[in-house]
Every structure is written in C-alpha cells, then in structure tokens.
Amino acid sequence: xxxxxxxxxxxxxxxxxxxxxxxxxxxxxxxxxxxxxxxxxxxxxxxxxxxxxxxxxxxxxxxxxxxxxxxxxxxxxxxxxxxxxxxxxxxxxxxxxxxxxxxxxxxxxxxxxxxxxxxxxxxxxxxxxxxxxxxxxxxxxxxxxxxxxxxxxxxxxxxxxxxxxxxxxxxxxxxxxxxxxxxxxxxxxxxxxxxxxxxxxxxxxxxxxxxxxxxxxxxxxxxxx
Amino acid sequence: xxxxxxxxxxxxxxxxxxxxxxxxxxxxxxxxxxxxxxxxxxxxxxxxxxxxxxxxxxxxxxxxxxxxxxxxxxxxxxxxxxxxxxxxxxxxxxxxxxxxxxxxxxxxxxxxxxxxxxxxxxxxxxxxxxxxxxxxxxxxxxxxxxxxxxxxxxxxxxxxxxxxxxxxxxxxxxxxxxxxxxxxxxxxxxxxxxxxxxxxxxxxxxxxxxxxxxxxxxxxxxxxx
DNA sequence: AGGGAGAGTGTCCCCATGACACAAACTCTA
DNA sequence: TAGAGTTTGTGTCATGGGGACACTCTCCCT
Numbered sequence: 001x002x003x004x005x006x007x008x009x010x011x012x013x014x015x016x017x018x019x020x021x022x023x024x025x026x027x028x029x030x031x032x033x034x035x036x037x038x039x040x041x042x043x044x045x046x047x048x049x050x051x052x053x054x055x056x057x058x059x060x061x062x063x064x065x066x067x068x069x070x071x072x073x074x075x076x077x078x079x080x081x082x083x084x085x086x087x088x089x090x091x092x093x094x095x096x097x098x099x100x101x102x103x104x105x106x107x108x109x110x111x112x113x114x115x116x117x118x119x120x121x122x123x124x125x126x127x128x129x130x131x132x133x134x135x136x137x138x139x140x141x142x143x144x145x146x147x148x149x150x151x152x153x154x155x156x157x158x159x160x161x162x163x164x165x166x167x168x169x170x171x172x173x174x175x176x177x178x179x180x181x182x183x184x185x186x187x188x189x190x191x192x193x194x195x196x197x198x199x200x201x202x203x204x205x206x207x208x209x210x211x212x213x214x215x216x217x218x219x220x221x222x223x224x225x
Numbered sequence: 226x227x228x229x230x231x232x233x234x235x236x237x238x239x240x241x242x243x244x245x246x247x248x249x250x251x252x253x254x255x256x257x258x259x260x261x262x263x264x265x266x267x268x269x270x271x272x273x274x275x276x277x278x279x280x281x282x283x284x285x286x287x288x289x290x291x292x293x294x295x296x297x298x299x300x301x302x303x304x305x306x307x308x309x310x311x312x313x314x315x316x317x318x319x320x321x322x323x324x325x326x327x328x329x330x331x332x333x334x335x336x337x338x339x340x341x342x343x344x345x346x347x348x349x350x351x352x353x354x355x356x357x358x359x360x361x362x363x364x365x366x367x368x369x370x371x372x373x374x375x376x377x378x379x380x381x382x383x384x385x386x387x388x389x390x391x392x393x394x395x396x397x398x399x400x401x402x403x404x405x406x407x408x409x410x411x412x413x414x415x416x417x418x419x420x421x422x423x424x425x426x427x428x429x430x431x432x433x434x435x436x437x438x439x440x441x442x443x444x445x446x447x448x449x450x
Numbered sequence: 451a452g453g454g455a456g457a458g459t460g461t462c463c464c465c466a467t468g469a470c471a472c473a474a475a476c477t478c479t480a
Numbered sequence: 481t482a483g484a485g486t487t488t489g490t491g492t493c494a495t496g497g498g499g500a501c502a503c504t505c506t507c508c509c510t
Binding site for chain 2: 012013015052053054055056057058081083084086087088095097099
C-alpha cells in the first residue's frame, strides 16, 4: 500500500543511529570509537554512526555503520536500542535525532581498522573515554548504565566471552563493566544459582591451579530485545 | 552554527511521536485513545501522535500532540520517552519512525474531547484495549510494562493521585497498574519504609472507618528522566 | 444499639545478599 | 625434586526485604 504519501512536515528532521560497541580487552571494558574525517568535529573521536537510509530498519542501520566505519571482525552478539537523543542543537548541521544502540562484541573482536569517511577506529577504556564529539559523552554514559543493568537482568556478560570460559573470567567481565571489585565466593554462589552455567568437564591450565571450564546451558541465549 | 548542511540521505525518513497517556478512573488504569479521522486506518482507535516539527524537541512534540488531539484538562505529571519503533512497514504511508512516550495524567484529568484531525478521544481500559491502528497495540504493551517497572523503581504511582491521598487509594493505583491484587499489610509496610510518605494529620471520612491522609515528603518528585 | 464496611496493625518464615579466611592444585625455578 | 609462587575453589553467619496470614478498630447507616 504505497499509495498514501507522507504529509509535508514529515521530512524535516534527520534521523541517525549511533552505536556504543563494547568489548573486553586486557581485563578492561573498552568502547569502539572512530576519528571523524569530516566537519563538524573533524579529527575528534566519536561513536560510530550515521544516517538511517530508506528501507533500512534501525538495527540494520546500526550494523551497517559499525561495519563500514570500523571493519570489525565478527558479528555483534547483542544489539539493542536504548535511547533516542533529540535535543535541539545537539548537532550543528541542523535538527538530527539519533537512535542510540548498545552493541556487545565477542571475545576476539578487538582489532579494528578505520573505514568509510573516518580517519581511523580504535578501542578506548569505556570508563575513561577521551573527549567526544557532539553529545556522545552523554550517550556513552547512558550506554554504560544500560550495560550494567543488563548484567544482572539478562546475563549479558556471557556475550563478551567465547563459548567456553572459566568463572574467574566471567567475574572479570562483571568487574570491568561495573568498575568495581566483586567477592569471589558470593559471585560464584549467585551465578551458579541462576542455573545458566554448566561445567564442561574440562579445565584450563595456566599459572596457578587449573580452572573449571563452563558453558551456558542450551536455550539461554539473551533475547536481543 | 547553521552553516553546515545535512547530507542528502538525511531527510528520507519521517519522524513521529506517539503518546501512551494513562490515568486512573473508577479504580482502573485507563489509556487515552483517539479515533482517527483520516486515512490510513480512518475510524480506528490509535494512540495520540504525529510528526515532529522543525525546532521542536521530542517531548515538546509529544505534549503538543496530546494537547491538540485530545484537549486534556491538565498537564501531564510525568512524560518519558521509552522506545523508538522503526520497523519497516509499520505505516503504509512510507518509512515512519516513531519515538514512543509514556505520560501520566493526574487525578481529575479524565474528561477529554476530540480535537485536531481526530473524530474523538476517549479513555479505555489499558489492560483490555480495543483493536488499535498501526503497531499501536505493541506500543501500548510496552508502555504498560515500562509503567510497571517505574512503579517499583521511581514511585510513579503518586503522579496518578492528588497531592493528598490515602494508603488504600495508593494501593489501588498499584493494583490497577500491575493488574493483580496486593496484600494490604505488606503494601503499607513497604511503602512507609521508603520514607517518601508523611501523614498529613487529617482523615478522610467515607463509608467505613476514616482513612489517614498522606502527602509526599518534599523533594521527592520523580525526575522526569 | 447493632450491623456493615472499610482502615489499620504484627509475626513468622524464607530467600538473597554481603562479609569474611583458608585449603587445593598446578607451574616454575632453584 | 622440593619449595615458593600463583590462581582456583569452597562454607558460614548475620542481615534485610518480601510474602503469607487474621483480627480489631472506627465510623456510618438504619
């Protein structure tokens, strides 16, 4: 039914998406940023993002921007819209409304190269980011809060890890996201009580005592909401 | 700095707001709906909403639609954006993305008259709405869930009541929103423990034993988030 | 004066969470 | 190969919040 048309006031506002994409690296929560190659805010760091195209769903636009601006290696394990920023004056080019997304990239996706119109892309400490273009500092802030909520609600921490992992690794993800240390015994008690983890039987050897490997029980994948 | 201009692909998508406005009436949670006067979905019931205008913040657009389409008596006590709906095909007129808002109207705002392009406006049981236009049934669903979450997080129930109210009235609001009965003693215990209520000293007489009147302690207004 | 209607009140149990210290298993090096 | 170093793994107690549960109190109405 494309016979009806949009009223004239329907096309006056620019619609964009921005993506706060997170991954773990060196025991730290990192966020993926791009260095802008164009005005405004040329050479400033910003969240990857851009305008939504016709015939493109919001999450598709988010994925496309992530791919063309950063050349990430793997698919995001989680992608979720979390807030729409529409303040007047947030973009000097005019009225632009941005639907902000939160993405989680799995372990191993830490190498990025700039692409698209950007000068480059890199990972930064999510809790101590550099100065950001536009209102992206606010967006990042809100993204981290959402990530923290999702930690205890869904078990989004698992998306940061490979299929099989140890409990200390999982605890490390939680600590990196919450930006505070957790008690080992309480953490294990709580996580194992949830019943989403099952020991794989194997162990991982390293420097100290080998750690039990776990995997998620089937049918416990986070609904991408 | 309006010297920079939008890239061409920035204006291809229509941006709208929709508002799920709730109030209490006869002990029931009700949602404000309008009967559409135009195609598509003419004569169907829908959430009040429409296109965002240039120079208009998202929440301003939501307020404007509420006022022009429904002529509500009072200002909303709470207005919050909760999700942005952008599925392809959600509107037969083309690509329209809608930022959905949740509004709470205070006690006494139950009389509405249709305005704007609509045939009328009326309150409906929020948990048993009529068939709705577009994807508004989904939007309403999500709005109710958000309202329920805000009940225990912020104390949004107070926004449905006048400045002074009784505990049974407050419990009624909670029950209407959650759509299930609550235990009287546990409810009082929990609410009073939060420390946001203070007895006003007066009582309200009615059919049975008079009820203590309460008001919120100062400085406990919900941040409109 | 008695009945009806709604308001008000306290205890117990259970579960989830947080604080807290030591033993076990492996690697590495001397 | 023995000992030091390093990391994993484990249990108890105290506390607090939430849910189940029944009877009295106060007023109005007839």
